[in-house]
Amino acid sequence: MDSTLLITLALLGAGIIAGLVYRFFHGRGHKVVGNECISLEKLAVSKNGDPVTSFGKTATLVQFSTQYCGQCPGVRRALAKLEYRHGDVLFIEADITERLNLAAHFNITQTPTVLVLDSAGVIKYRVGGIPKPNTIEAELTKLGVK
Amino acid sequence: MTAPKMIDPRGPRFGAAITTGLSLIAFYLSLSGEELAYSTIVALGVLFFWSILSPETHPYGLVFQRYIKPRIAPPAELEDARPPKFAQQVGLTFALFGMIGGLFAPVFVTISAAFIFIAAFLNAFFGLCLGCQFYLVLRRVGVFR
Numbered sequence: 001m002d003s004t005l006l007i008t009l010a011l012l013g014a015g016i017i018a019g020l021v022y023r024f025f026h027g028r029g030h031k032v033v034g035n036e037c038i039s040l041e042k043l044a045v046s047k048n049g050d051p052v053t054s055f056g057k058t059a060t061l062v063q064f065s066t067q068y069c070g071q072c073p074g075v076r077r078a079l080a081k082l083e084y085r086h087g088d089v090l091f092i093e094a095d096i097t098e099r100l101n102l103a104a105h106f107n108i109t110q111t112p113t114v115l116v117l118d119s120a121g122v123i124k125y126r127v128g129g130i131p132k133p134n135t136i137e138a139e140l141t142k143l144g145v146k
Numbered sequence: 147m148t149a150p151k152m153i154d155p156r157g158p159r160f161g162a163a164i165t166t167g168l169s170l171i172a173f174y175l176s177l178s179g180e181e182l183a184y185s186t187i188v189a190l191g192v193l194f195f196w197s198i199l200s201p202e203t204h205p206y207g208l209v210f211q212r213y214i215k216p217r218i219a220p221p222a223e224l225e226d227a228r229p230p231k232f233a234q235q236v237g238l239t240f241a242l243f244g245m246i247g248g249l250f251a252p253v254f255v256t257i258s259a260a261f262i263f264i265a266a267f268l269n270a271f272f273g274l275c276l277g278c279q280f281y282l283v284l285r286r287v288g289v290f291r
Contacts, residue, residue: 004177011173015264019272026274066282070155070225100286109283 029114029127029135038062038121043102045094056083056090059143060117061136067097069111071130079114082136086145118143152224158233160214161197161206162270165190165237169266173259176252183255184248190262191241197234201227233269233277237262 043062045052061079065072076093083091096103096111106113109128116125116139125139168190176183197204240261247254268274 004174007177008170008174011260011263012170012267015267018264019268019274022268022272022274067150068226068228068281070223070229070278073223103282103286109286110279111282 026129027127027132027135029116029125029131029139032115032123032126034123036123038115038117038123040121043092043094045092047092052090052092055117055119055121056088058086058088058119058145059140060090060092060121062115062117063091063093064096064103064106064108064111064113064115065093066111067095072112075112075114075130078131079136082140086140089140089145116140116143151227153227153230154210154215154221155223155225155230156214156218156221157207157210158230158275159270159273160210161204162266164206165193165266166263166270169259169263173256173263176256176259179252183252183259184245187241187244187248187255187258191238191245194234194238194241198231198238201231229275229278229281232281233265233275236277236280237265240265 038060040052040055043052061082063072063076063079065076079091083089094102096108102108106115112130114127114131114136115123116136118124124143127135168186172183172186172190175186193204193206197206201207240258244255244258244262247258265276268276
């Protein structure tokens, strides 16, 4: 086999490896240390037309979305379903399309990004991209959501 | 703000699959020292430019609309057209880099083809749109609004 073909196959291989690495890390959440507490005043999101002023009883899910995000509506539906299933969970969504300062504060590089907060509003867990199945549920269970 | 144009996300991915093939061919040809490599990069550049200028008349889009879309299920989600369009602009930048650099040294054609291949391949087969990923980051650093 000539070297030209070999290098071309190597490029193809590099693409496949990059794709597999992406697939492995995409939607894989990680614990958040630092005990940052979210300020609902600064987040200033509304839900069903009313401003959100208190956290969920046991946990809160925050989804950061943009208007041009293709995968955000699907994640929104999944999280809203979780909220419906567990009465003590609150789901809120922040549109950061025009609020780049919010994106900068939370260091958001992709949407959707999902944060899991405890009852006091402290960030416990973070997922960039579409959360892998059951990751959010597992975190909610850890926080004592029934 | 005007309502953004919404598109079937599988359209750009179908186009990316064709771009994947073309850029891999360009990469192979440029390594073999073939003149045809340069023409392939020019063709890619024209296709990128076309999809930015008039996505409705782009051949990839027409093939997708006529032959692919009727055979597959309706899309689960529609997608904003802005990030894919931005991705096409990134592709065009790479193609221009190869077209201009290639006038001086053939290695620039190879580099350009490699970048286009990686970006198109990840988009087509893994659903990772590099341009879309950088869209928010670039807006954050203030490159554009």
